[in-house]
Amino acid sequence: MKTSSQKFLIIFLLAVQSISAQTFIQSYADVVSQVSQTNVTANLTAFENLGVKRRGTAPLQNTLNWLKNKYLSYGYTAGQMVEDSYTNGTYTCKNLILTKIGTVYPNTYVIVCGxxxxxxxxxTNDNGSGVVSILEIARLLQNIPTEYSIKFINFSGEEDGLIGSQHYVSSIVNGTTPKMNIRLVFNLDEVGGVAGMTNNTITCEKDTNGTPSTNNAVSATMTDQLITCVGLYSPLNTFLSYAYSSDYMPFQSNNEIITGFFETNETPHKHTATDLLANMDPVYNYKVAKAATGAVMHFAVANPALGRNDFNEDFQVSFFPNPAKDYITINLGLLTEASYQFSLIDTNGKVVSEKVIDHPNQLEKINISSVSKGMYLAVLDANGKKISKKIIID
Ligand SMILES: [Zn+2]
Structure with missing residues (x-):
């Protein structure tokens, strides 16, 4: 029989364990170590060479195309990318959204944006620096399963008053019933540092906005976790400040949980013709990208060690939820075939449901309400590429 002092000790130890739960994960550090200074500098140079990315201009569209080609070169498919267009006065602008479906919580999203x-x-600093950080995170996580889904979002219209992110929140986040379920919005804006200064600190931003204030406490918790990630996965120091005036704010107003990175040495060149690579610190930008990669792995609960081979052998195809009831969603993963056949096979090998889907969307919702409860094999056959997984219908 345990004495009360032993009980107290156990409760105390459990409390300590939960406080220190966010520990260093070697497999995360191994991924973070692949963030490339060469890529960061080359991408900053390419971004700069694309010109002034004002609304309604060819450089803005060319930058969007450049981003899409980058994501394709990392192994993502066109089907995983969506353009979100909106009109501002006489101009049509686009946000670009790249979605990676999670393995455990496919309907809950970590948004990484800039x-x-x-x-x-x-x-080039405001906000090529955030863009190239997001590119490195997306590149490194392409073949790593994460429990939560991730949306990498490149917003336009930020400099016109956050209109791209406002449009996204009102028409996409709130555009379905129920609305999109967001775990966290992690915004990266102006993280390039200042040439000639000692850039060794990143500002981590929590929500202190009072309208609404109901999301402030969780933002503070997540920002604490962000600060811990910076310490675990980068050589940078942190400075805690508050979120304002960037693309996380429309999410904040929507009562979402936000956090962000902003450079601590603030560039005097923003919004001028001298916001150039020559005036920033690409080594600092590289360190910020490392910190951000570790943080996204933490927030989306990456699993680099387990299941990586299975994940990719199956073209990242998944079926959810599991157990399923009435509906099942098919995630096309990395397949690019123009059609596929989906079937459900019972434990006797009998096909109980079959459907051919032409020109599939990345996610297809199938009605299975007529299928009896039990264990089945869900099979997706795309031109001979056959992926099968056990699912339970409830
Ligand atoms: Zn900015």
Whole structure:
């Protein structure tokens, strides 16, 4: 029989364990170590060469195309990318959304975002620096399963008053019933540092906005976790401040949980023709990308060690929820075939449901309400590429 002091000790130890739960994970550090200074600098150079990315201009569209080609080169498919268009006065602008479906919580999203538009100058720091950080995270996580889904979002219209992110929140996040379920919005804006200064600190931003205030406490918790990630996965120090005036704010107003990165040495070149690579610190940007990669792995609960081979052998195809009731969603993963056949096979080998889907969307919702409860094999056959997984219908 345990004495009360032993009980107390156990409760105390459990409390300590839960406080220190966010520990260093070697497999995360191994991924973070693959963040590339060469890529960061080359992408900053390419971003700068694309010109002034104002609304309604060819450079803005060219930057969008450049981003899409980058994601394709990392192994993502066109089907995983969606353009979200909106009109601002006489201009049509686009946000670009790349979605990676999670393995455990496919309907809950970690949003990693930063704007790609600029004003007056090329915006190499504001916000090429955030863009190239997001590119490195997306590149490294392409073949790593994460429990939560991730949306990598490149917003336009930030410099026009956050109109790209406002449009996204009102028409996409709130555009379905129920609305999109967001675990966290992690915004990266102006993280390039200042040439000639000692750039060794990143500002981590929590929500202190009072309208609404109901999301502030969780933002503070998530920002604490962000600070811990910076310490675990990068050489940078942290400075805690508050979120304002960037693409996380429309999410904040929508009562979502937000956090963000912003440079601590603040560039005097933003929104001018001298916001150039020559005036920033690409080594600092590289360190920020490392910290951000570790943080996204933490928030989306990446699993680099387990299941990586299975995950990719199956073209990242998944069926959810599991157990399923009435509906099942088919995630096309990395397949690009123009059609596929979906079937459900019972334990006697009998096909109980079959459907051919032409020109499939990335996610297809299938009605299975007529199928009896039990264990089945869900099979997706795309031109001979056959993926099968056990599912339970409830
Ligand atoms: Zn910015």
């Amino acid at each position: 704007h790609y538009d600029s004003i007056t100058g090329t915006g």
